[in-house]
Amino acid sequence: MISARLRPIVELLRQSPADDPGRAGRFRAVAAVIGIGLFLFPVLWKPWIHGNDGVRHYSYCRSLVLDRDLDFSNEFRRYFEEGELEQIRIDPATGLPGNTQGIGSGLLWMPFFLAGHLIALVSRFPADGYSAPYVWTVCLGTSLYALAGLILLTSLAAWRFGAGSGLFGVLSVWLGSPLVFYMYLHPSMSHGCSFFLVALLVWECARWREKRSRLRGVVMGLTVGLAAATRINNAVFLLIPAAVWLEGAVQGRRGGIGRSVVFAGLIGSGVILGFLPQMVAWKVFHGSWFSGPRQYDLGGNITLLASSHFFELLFSGWRGLFVWSPVLIPATIGLVFLAGRRDVLAITLTIAFAAQLWVIGGWAFWHGSASFGQRFFINFVPAFALGSGYLFSRLRRGWPRRAFLGLVGFCLLWTAGLAVQYVSRMIDREECVTLRTLVVNQATRVPAWTIRHLRLLRPGNRIDAGRDGEQ
Numbered sequence: 001m002i003s004a005r006l007r008p009i010v011e012l013l014r015q016s017p018a019d020d021p022g023r024a025g026r027f028r029a030v031a032a033v034i035g036i037g038l039f040l041f042p043v044l045w046k047p048w049i050h051g052n053d054g055v056r057h058y059s060y061c062r063s064l065v066l067d068r069d070l071d072f073s074n075e076f077r078r079y080f081e082e083g084e085l086e087q088i089r090i091d092p093a094t095g096l097p098g099n100t101q102g103i104g105s106g107l108l109w110m111p112f113f114l115a116g117h118l119i120a121l122v123s124r125f126p127a128d129g130y131s132a133p134y135v136w137t138v139c140l141g142t143s144l145y146a147l148a149g150l151i152l153l154t155s156l157a158a159w160r161f162g163a164g165s166g167l168f169g170v171l172s173v174w175l176g177s178p179l180v181f182y183m184y185l186h187p188s189m190s191h192g193c194s195f196f197l198v199a200l201l202v203w204e205c206a207r208w209r210e211k212r213s214r215l216r217g218v219v220m221g222l223t224v225g226l227a228a229a230t231r232i233n234n235a236v237f238l239l240i241p242a243a244v245w246l247e248g249a250v251q252g253r254r255g256g257i258g259r260s261v262v263f264a265g266l267i268g269s270g271v272i273l274g275f276l277p278q279m280v281a282w283k284v285f286h287g288s289w290f291s292g293p294r295q296y297d298l299g300g301n302i303t304l305l306a307s308s309h310f311f312e313l314l315f316s317g318w319r320g321l322f323v324w325s326p327v328l329i330p331a332t333i334g335l336v337f338l339a340g341r342r343d344v345l346a347i348t349l350t351i352a353f354a355a356q357l358w359v360i361g362g363w364a365f366w367h368g369s370a371s372f373g374q375r376f377f378i379n380f381v382p383a384f385a386l387g388s389g390y391l392f393s394r395l396r397r398g399w400p401r402r403a404f405l406g407l408v409g410f411c412l413l414w415t416a417g418l419a420v421q422y423v424s425r426m427i428d429r430e431e432c433v434t435l436r437t438l439v440v441n442q443a444t445r446v447p448a449w450t451i452r453h454l455r456l457l458r459p460g461n462r463i464d465a466g467r468d469g470e471q
Contacts, residue, residue, distance in 0.1 A: 025163030044184035047139035054188030055079040060106025061113040062129035098285040100293045104230025105190040112141035139187035146183040146192035149199035161393040169389025176327030178373035191378040197227035221267040225274020243348040307361035317435035324373040327411035335387030349383035370429040
């Protein structure tokens with residue numbers, strides 16, 4: 001018997017686009033995503049500042065608010081002594097430690113950090129930027145930003161493909177990608193914030209095509225600039241406002257070249273303004289506005305002319321995108337089909353996806369080191385969700401949809417099993433893992449481990465027992 005709480009979701013999934021009840025259906029789809037998102041908080045959420053990247057993202061908040069500078073010496077020293085930071089590298093030109101991570105997450109977290117500071121001031125917690133109120137509020141910020149991105153994405157997908165298909169697209173990709181992991185289990189990383197900004201950009205693009213205005217052009221540019229300041233690979237999404245501008249220039253010839261130049265200038269101004277904080281940070285760290293994240297040594301670790309790890313990036317047991325998140329295979333097919341219908345947004349996202357695949361495939365650290373899944377592509381969850389929603393909307397009701405639902409259900413169980421392998425350390429988080437090892441573990445070790453450790457679903461048990469946890 002279907003639970004009363006799940007019945008509205010099932011009814012939405014049974015609808016075809018022709019049956020879509022309009023705003024009421026979209027509201028129910030958004031409400032379902034909010035309900036699931038809130039339900040997962042006590043099950044999965046783990047507030048902590050963890051790992052090299054988590055420390056580097058968080059240090060922006062503490063240093064800017066409490067020290068009023070971008071000198072991370074004290075923050076890095078503390079986390080280094082606690083074992084969360086592996087090394088501290090000093091830039092010889094400035095004498096300051098650099099930061100290989102972007103400033104964007106720190107800026108987005110600022111209201112939450114200030115809320116934590118207020119809580120610390122009126123409570124018994126130390127108002128030092130390290131105590132529990134700061135950590136909890138900042139990590140809550142990541143989860144809420146990601147949930148806001150899911151809301152925007154669901155609203156857009158439901159509007160384009162019908163409430164049921166839009167909801168299916170978002171749920172399948174959200175729960176079958178590393179987003180759910182970095183949204184709840186490792187919220188001190190930047191991926192939840194990055195996803196939110198890309199989802200916002202995609203939503204802004206779709207709304208601009210319905211109602212064009214110069215202000216929307218500035219906002220799109222500002223969003224993509226801040227997204228690049230959050231994770232530098234998000235610069236690929238500059239293609240979206242560029243495509244919007246090109247489409248408007250082609251369709252709006254009556255305005256002449258002057259109008260197109262003005263609109264391009266507005267988008268460009270927004271991009272510069274959004275990315276300016278990162279340039280200021282680079283100037284402080286390295287003495288140059290355009291230094292980039294120097295410690296990655298990109299020149300020696302990346303080859304743009306040859307994507308030598310392209311196939312591994314997709315199909316390797318060592319964080320292969322389609323191996324760790326197989327639900328993205330039909331989602332990618334759906335995105336390509338949608339692009340084939342001359343959908344400008346889908347075409348742009350497909351090109352951006354191919355470009356990022358090629359670049360990361362040529363990077364020596366394509367596997368992401370100690371990562372759950374292929375986290376470098378969490379920024380493309382909006383694209384995958386649109387592809388999955390479109391593909392579902394084109395299937396007839398009856399056995400085609402039931403078969404597809406069964407396939408997606410299997411993919412979600414597979415990814416959940418990989419999460420068990422990762423969290424339990426059945427597999428090495430740093431070294432290469434073969435596909436054969438993953439399959440054998442899924443069949444022989446994961447079920448038994450899951451049964452033995454169901455108690456970890458209780459939040460208190462998980463947090464207390466998890467100091468060796470996720471990265």
